[in-house]
Amino acid sequence: MxxxxxxxxxxxxxxxxxxxxxxxxxxxxxxxxxxxxxxxxxxxxxxxxxxxxxxxxxxxxxxxxxxxxxxxxxxxxxxxxxxxxxxxxxxxxxxxxxxxxxxxxxxxxxxxxxxxxxxxxxxxxxxxxxxxxxxFYMPPDKLSFADKRPMVVWRGHLNNPLRTRFVEKAAELPICDAGSHRADAPDGYRKPFLNIEQQRQYRYIVSLEGNDVATNLKWIMSSNSLCLMPEPTYETWFAEAQVEPNVHYVPLRQDFSDLVDKVAYFEKHPAEAGRITAAANAYCRKFGxxxxxxxxxxxxxxxxxxxxxxxxxxxxxxxxxxx
Incomplete structure (x- = not known):
């Protein structure tokens, strides 16, 4: 639909x-x-x-x-x-x-x-x-954080070292469903395509820059899922430089060594996750x-x-x- x-x-x-x-x-x-x-x-x-x-x-x-x-x-x-x-x-x-x-x-x-x-x-x-x-496609999300799958998801083109590094790390972790749906993805990194609605069924969605900005950042922050990402280095009309860590999103290290601990923390502190998703939603509303x-x-x-x-x-x- x-x-x-x-x-x-x-x-x-x-x-x-x-x-x-x-x-x-x-x-x-x-x-x-x-x-x-x-x-x-x-x-x-x-x-x-x-x-x-x-x-x-x-x-x-x-x-x-x-x-x-x-x-x-x-x-x-x-x-x-x-x-x-x-x-x-x-x-x-x-x-x-x-x-x-x-x-x-x-x-x-x-x-x-x-x-x-x-x-x-x-x-x-x-x-x-x-x-x-x-x-700037930011469809409404009717699924609450509590009702989502307690896992991490990411899909995208493996077009830079950061994304490849994340998929390599995620392959070791049972809490992650991460990979590329593209035909040119290496064996072991290929995953079925998931649309926005399917990805928003997960509590944690990772945003990773590609050639420049991460296209998915806007629809993640407008959802009830928690956005996890390294600090952005590019910005668009969305003013990514003004998106604050621990306010609008959960920051990750460049080697993603803190991913498991971050997810474990928010699984135990859902109110904190709710505070961040609410702030992210408010940030997105001005663009409407x-x-x-x-x-x-x-x-x-x-x-x-x-x-x-x-x-x-x-x-x-x-x-x-x-x-």
Whole structure:
């Protein structure tokens, strides 16, 4: 049933964005001033989040490879649609630097990206909520922590040493159901595919970064299962750097030598597990406030275009951004 609902949502996603592309784009540009005024009336949280995603403070010049808003490439369609959803409110001739896909380093010049390394020097990676259909799927979980299987689960592609190390460790532990469902997984590491609903039947779900961020982190933290993971090194619109150990998730060592002890502790202290899952659920809820999400997205781009010297800032809106 969940897969049917997900497929229907995907069809709606494409239909809605296709319709937006076919509509006269001037209709969106005519609404920019009103949308910015509405965003300006948002509270402190919106301003803090937009300035976290877009940390730029100094003027800059777009690169020679920058593309016009009206000519963004459609090949990576979900990335295209998610960026164009808000870029279409601006003049189609404005230039924008962006990088679709997994970004493993900080760009040399300011670019719109889905993710960036966590750190104080990552301002050139300007975060937008890209590929959000995949990365921000957080279906409700009706199964309580107590009613879940008292085991650890993980599924994924063995595309880095961290994941391989975890599966090797988990193979020794009867409390773990961990492996890869992919055909290219080594013998002994291959496990049957488990969808999100099936994985959420376990009390403990491990989140491990892959090429960049761990895609499953969002739906784990929005569930009633306990998230276990090493400290993240990449962040997206989810602001993984602000996800706190022992508050929103259970931290694990890089060698996973503490996994058994952590599970044993929470089996004896379910109230502690409930405290963490409740905090994780609360963290996730802000991403469901569509009014705030849209305001922040628009302001992130607005700030980018102002600092690139391509549009003159509205005094009131800029005063709001500057705080």
């Amino acid at each position: 969940a897969s049917i609902s997900r497929t229907a949502a995907k069809l709606f996603y494409y239909a809605r964005n296709f319709a937006r592309d076919r509509a006269p784009q001037s209709l969106f540009r005519d609404r920019l001033a009103n949308r910015l005024e509405q965003a300006r009336l948002s509270g402190k949280t919106v301003r803090e989040r937009l300035n976290y995603y877009n940390k730029l403070e100094q003027p800059f010049v777009p690169s020679l490879d920058a593309m016009a808003v009206g000519k963004l490439p459609t090949a990576s369609s979900m990335y295209y649609y998610d960026l164009k959803e808000f870029a279409r409110y601006f003049d189609p001739g404005l230039l924008i630097d962006f990088e679709f896909g997994d970004v493993v380093g900080v760009p040399e010049l300011p670019r719109i990206v889905k993710d960036r390394p966590i750190g104080d020097d990552n301002a050139n990676g300007v975060l937008m909520k890209l590929n959000k259909f995949r990365h 406030n569509e009014q705030d999400e849209q305001a922040i997205s628009l302001l992130v781009l607005y700030k980018y275009f102002v600092l690139s010297g391509q549009i003159k800032p509205d005094a009131e809106v800029w005063r709001y951004i500057a705080g």
